[in-house]
Amino acid sequence: MSPVALPSHSVAVLYGPKDLRVEQRSVWPPSQNQAQVAVVSTGLCGSDLHYYMHGRNGDFAVRAPLVLGHEAAGIVTAVGPGVKHLVPGQRVAIEAGIYCRTCDFCTKGRYNLCKSMRFCSSAAVFPHADGTLQGRMNHPSFVLHPLPDNCSFEQAALAEPLSVLIHASRRANLSSGQSVLVYGVGAIGLLACAVANSLGASRVVAIDINQTRLDFARVNGFASQTFCLPPADRAKTTDEQLRRAKENSQAALAEFGSSAGFDVVFECTGAEPVIQMSVHTAIAGGKVMLIGMGTRNVVLPLSTAALREVDIQGSFRYANTYPAALALLASGKLKNIEKLITHRFPLQETKRGFDLLSRGQDEDGNMVLKVMIESS
Ligand SMILES: [Zn+2]
Ligand SMILES: [Zn+2]
Structure with a gap:
């Protein structure tokens, strides 16, 4: 039997300070209880910028090539065995923190304090968990949140900082x-x-x-x-x-x-x-x-x-906030929220997005608040 060639997708990978390369990687099928998501929008955040500029964020240094990005939303493209609440084609927000669900913190609703937390795009754990600045990612389905109909992908990406x-x-x-x-x-x-x-x-x-x-x-x-x-x-x-x-x-x-x-x-x-x-x-x-x-x-x-x-x-990150954040974004109660997104780049130009964010101003003197990277 001849080997089947896997499809590939683009990934923005950080190798060191300001050394960000867009590469092609194979798309693997989702495993048990995972869904595969085609990432659509990722917002760049201050912690991503720290990693990009210095190769580290506080105590956490990048020890192996790392994919940044943790404010994201996309479309489910496949589901692994055991996934019940998602179907291909569904629009979801990607919650980047994967918590254990069994420790005291997790069972008491404070999973942001979970000692076994694996937060995608953070170098706090090793091997690092890759973030969302890529075309496809397999992610545990329990941290994928269906979007309300009137919530755009960009709005859903804001659900993380919100x-x-x-x-x-x-x-x-x-x-x-x-x-x-x-x-x-x-x-x-x-x-x-x-x-x-x-x-x-x-x-x-x-x-x-x-x-x-x-x-x-x-x-x-x-x-x-x-x-x-x-x-x-x-x-x-x-x-x-x-x-x-x-x-x-x-x-x-x-x-x-x-x-x-x-x-x-x-x-x-x-x-x-x-x-x-x-x-x-x-x-x-x-x-x-x-x-x-x-x-x-x-x-x-x-x-x-x-x-x-x-x-x-x-106050550290968040726990059990995504449904409330998405509902709030869809409610229209956050006046002018879309104006936070000042710049947009395709994944291939992620480096430009980071450089712009680090300067705080674009070529025309406009201020930079939230930069969105569009993966697909
Ligand atoms: Zn962040
Ligand atoms: Zn836990």
Whole structure:
């Protein structure tokens, strides 16, 4: 019997810092409880960009060629044995984190903390699990979520970063009538604003160092009011930095006409001076949600938090959010959400997409928020 040639598909593979190559690989049939998905849209995210630029993301270095991408949606092309809830032709969002489903965290609904998590596109585990920047992928069917009819592939790709904010909002018990302050209005911060608005926040305001981004947030209804932090040299001492954080906080709260502070503060920058401000700008009894990552050890005005019962909470990825995220995207409640997608490239030009994302501006001076890669 002559061997049957397998069909092939294009894959964008990261070999090292800025060394991204598009290759052809064989398409293998899905195994037990897996479905094969033709990936349509993948959004590029900050962690993908870290891997692309530096070959690592924090502690996790790329040790073997890695396929990036974890914000994705596509069409089921085949199902393996045992798959009941999906059929070929079905449109799905791909949840990138494959969790064990048996440990304490998983059974208690906190699978984002699962120690056996294999997150596609992350170098945290070895062998690495490949991400979605490819034409076809076989993926466990329990982490494939059918799309509502009026949810596009690009919207469905946004379900991943949106999930991060849905999870954080749940942890913050964010509810209607609360006031919300968001630090950093990149894609994640804008989604924080959008989720807060959809939950009926009494007001949503934003702070950034970039006036163009703040204008975008205000003009498109993500934030009702904004404050641009003045540019400053790095503080020479910790005391000076803490003093500045307090002064900047007072200036921002005065601008917002809200000297008491905000019920929920989403910190989406990961920058130390901003994390310090978060504590000062939360209302007594309020919450600071840490979404941004970037500074490992941070000096905090801890008594300012403790004596005012400001809860500082971490939030890591998400659990059980995809159905809610897809329903929210399909509901039309997230006004102007499609404007987050500023640039699109075919898979063959993934490298251009990353270079653009790293610059933050395109050739015409337009800002770059979310870059979508179209696989097929
Ligand atoms: Zn991400
Ligand atoms: Zn688990």
